[in-house]
Amino acid sequence: MSLYATRELKKRYNGRTVLDLPELTIAENGMVALLGPNGAGKTTLLHILAFLLQPSSGQLWFRDHPVSFNSRDLHRLRRQVVLVEQHPILFSSTVARNIAFGLKMRRLPRPEIARRVTESLDMVGMRDFAGVNGRHLSGGETQRVALARAIACRPRVVLLDEPTSNVDAENRMVIEAIMRDMRDADRSAIIFCTHDLIQAARLTRTHLHLAAGRLNGDDDENTFPSAVYRDDHGYHGLIGDRFMVRLPSTPATAIRVRIDPRRIKIAKPNTVVHPSGGGTGRIIQMVEDGDSVRLTVDVGVPLTVILTRRAYRDLRPWIGDAVDVCCPPEALSIS
């Protein structure tokens, strides 16, 4: 059984398509990171998955049941999914009452509500705040209470919209720890969106990449708009202001180039030629990602390169190193 499935799902605003998902399946359990730049359609998708926003066309399935957005009892479905917004808002009452809200809606008995409120507050480390008015909390505290409010409902799915984008470093660590606890407790599937690749890599190995409302597939975040130039050797695409790749086909004048991060080759400067195009860059980020190492190389744009452990050991890169970046034809796809 899949948790969510979509077919030809589209959302349009004023004639502009902001989300276009021909097919998407999200597995029943675990944690999914929804990655993409601002305006990629992440929030729109989360609101649709929370059954708060009706798609303009297409079909959504939740746990193999087709979702009817016009149905009067949509709130029954909503009771299985809780969305925590990017800027959550607390009702103007105490933290404890905020957390009890969803439980009261579910008509749970009072002792059970009290137990779950305490349990959820403990989980986010906010027990001492139970009697405080929600209006008097900081951004990070509000985010944590909103998380507790979602956890307390024990939904099938928790959707988190950029849970750490508006909090300080300390609260970000706390929130990531809470997300890890939620993942390990395995009570709810978690789908969160972020534009922080490193954070996504820290929390889960299941990544979905959205760009301009479309899904780019797993581990395929290097999608860039590119201008096309032609010389005696063929067609070239300019990414950013200085990174040139040789294009495998004859494209139109404006294209999007996708570079598979696992097929990019990097080497110490001046050790390889670039028959297929590329350029030089500087390593600005490195993070362990399962069996691989994920590098971000500044080539005028942040380019993700995924190295096998062996390639990493052979190269021994350091942060700040200048490297040659080579993009062979098989690493490129054009849309």
Place this chain on the structure above:
Amino acid sequence: MGFLIDSVMSALQLVFSADPELMEIVGLSLKVSLTSTLIAGSLGIPLGFMIGFNRFRGKSVVITLLNTLLALPTVVIGLLVYTVISRRGLLGVLNLLYTPSAIIIGQVILILPVITALTIAALSRIDDRYRRTALTLGADRFQTALAVFREARFGIVAAAVAAFGRVISEIGISMMLGGNARGFTRTMTTAMALEYDKGEFVLAVGLGIVLLTISLGMNTLLNYFQGRYAE
């Protein structure tokens, strides 16, 4: 100047000695105005909520109409209700003309648009995230509406207070539909107009003091609720 001071001193004496006639007039005014605010509130708040909370075609037209009705003069309402409840009118058999009930009917018509429009305005200032949060936490439509209402409560109370302030100080409706009958339909404003006509300023000034005190109290309440609401 001496005349004014004498009048104010005598009026204060009248107020503090709880003069029976003055008390009767104040009591009737409060009773009529509170009743009309209560009736208009119990109609206008749900109406404002239905208009403000739901999306439907022609909503902006309805809101524009309501805002236009805010400027309805009391004499027009008085005239309108008079034609309906006078002996030759549609509801003439009920013998409502020149009774407190007639004043209440007119006042309800006066402040129904006030309460409805201010309720809509209060709701429009409520962040839409409250609605989404209630829905995602499992509330049905009614429970969601209640949650939003709770957030707008200070604004809605402020609407009721503003409406009360409007009716307690109006004169056109009370005069035309109540008839200023002593001990029966004489309100603070109609009594003041009559005393002025008679050249008897003491009771008029006394009533003026009470009316101003009530207005001051109402505005203090209004500021309090609006302050809480704006927090």
